[in-house]
Amino acid sequence: MKLPGGTDSDFHMHSTASDGGYSPSVLVEKCHAVGLKQIALTDHDTVDGTFEAMKVGERLGVRVLPGIEFSCVFEKKSVHMLGLGVDVHHEAFQQMLSKQRDMRQRRMNIMLQKLSDVGVHVTADEVLAEADGGSIGRPHVAKVLIKHDVVKTVAEAFDRYLAEGKPCYVEKEREMTVKEAIDWTHEVGGLSIVAHPGYYGLDHELIHWITKWGMDGIEVYHRDHEKQDQERYEQICEEAEQVTGSAIFRSGGSDFHHETYGRKQEPLGVTRLQDYYADQIITELSIRQRD
Ligand SMILES: [Zn+2]
Numbered sequence: 001m002k003l004p005g006g007t008d009s010d011f012h013m014h015s016t017a018s019d020g021g022y023s024p025s026v027l028v029e030k031c032h033a034v035g036l037k038q039i040a041l042t043d044h045d046t047v048d049g050t051f052e053a054m055k056v057g058e059r060l061g062v063r064v065l066p067g068i069e070f071s072c073v074f075e076k077k078s079v080h081m082l083g084l085g086v087d088v089h090h091e092a093f094q095q096m097l098s099k100q101r102d103m104r105q106r107r108m109n110i111m112l113q114k115l116s117d118v119g120v121h122v123t124a125d126e127v128l129a130e131a132d133g134g135s136i137g138r139p140h141v142a143k144v145l146i147k148h149d150v151v152k153t154v155a156e157a158f159d160r161y162l163a164e165g166k167p168c169y170v171e172k173e174r175e176m177t178v179k180e181a182i183d184w185t186h187e188v189g190g191l192s193i194v195a196h197p198g199y200y201g202l203d204h205e206l207i208h209w210i211t212k213w214g215m216d217g218i219e220v221y222h223r224d225h226e227k228q229d230q231e232r233y234e235q236i237c238e239e240a241e242q243v244t245g246s247a248i249f250r251s252g253g254s255d256f257h258h259e260t261y262g263r264k265q266e267p268l269g270v271t272r273l274q275d276y277y278a279d280q281i282i283t284e285l286s287i288r289q290r291d
């Protein structure tokens with residue numbers, strides 16, 4: 001579909017507040033340099049970078065939506081949920097995020113300690129580098145063990161160290177559910193959007209998340225979505241609109257971390273969101289936050 005307006009928006013990117021390669025200031029400067037006019041900073045499980053990003057955005061004339069990308073689970077699968085336009089000053093929200101961060105840190109420390117007890121020395125940074133942001137898991141540790149030549153395969157890492165009953169097993173702490181991410185996003189005045197659904201194989205669930213739990217939209221456009229993925233998600237949005245009778249938001253962005261990160265190692269400014277869709281999101285946020 002040919003839409004009116006330009007493509008100067010990008011509603012998914014990361015800074016050093018999570019696992020991105022650039023500080024919030026430098027990131028916004030880079031956005032400005034490639035002509036982006038509306039962006040959302042969506043770091044994993046934190047809004048700490050948004051204050052700086054918004055300040056720089058104001059100076060450069062780039063509209064910065066404060067956002068977040070929650071690490072969630074749905075039926076044992078890892079799912080990322082974006083919150084766009086969230087209230088970063090909300091106290092209970094900040095407390096919840098910091099509790100979650102402490103929990104992850106604790107789990108990581110226990111795991112690294114147990115590895116060190118059996119003579120395997122791995123740093124937190126190495127494990128984080130294998131994880132797609134916030135949530136670290138045993139497969140990430142396994143990959144580091146392969147790099148260190150401690151084991152040959154992920155299966156061997158589990159067999160010898162990481163599986164239940166093995167010396168470095170650490171019980172997983174409770175993770176946020178998709179429904180909780182939607183509820184929290186609404187609690188802080190934001191729009192809840194499933195991030196890069198092309199990663200999960202859960203397309204049949206998306207409409208339920210919208211109708212049952214009030215999810216507001218889908219990240220239709222993403223660096224790793226092919227044309228047919230976009231078409232499929234556009235269609236799911238249309239179907240959901242017919243069922244609910246209300247607007248379902250199409251979001252999108254680069255998921256930029258750094259030029260050298262990610263499957264496609266894409267520079268900033270390549271994958272963009274049509275301003276038409278970005279404006280719909282901004283308008284909806286201003287209506288909701290006025291009430
Ligand atoms: Zn993600």
Ligand SMILES: [Zn+2]
Nearest residue numbers: 012014069255
């Ligand atoms: Zn992301």
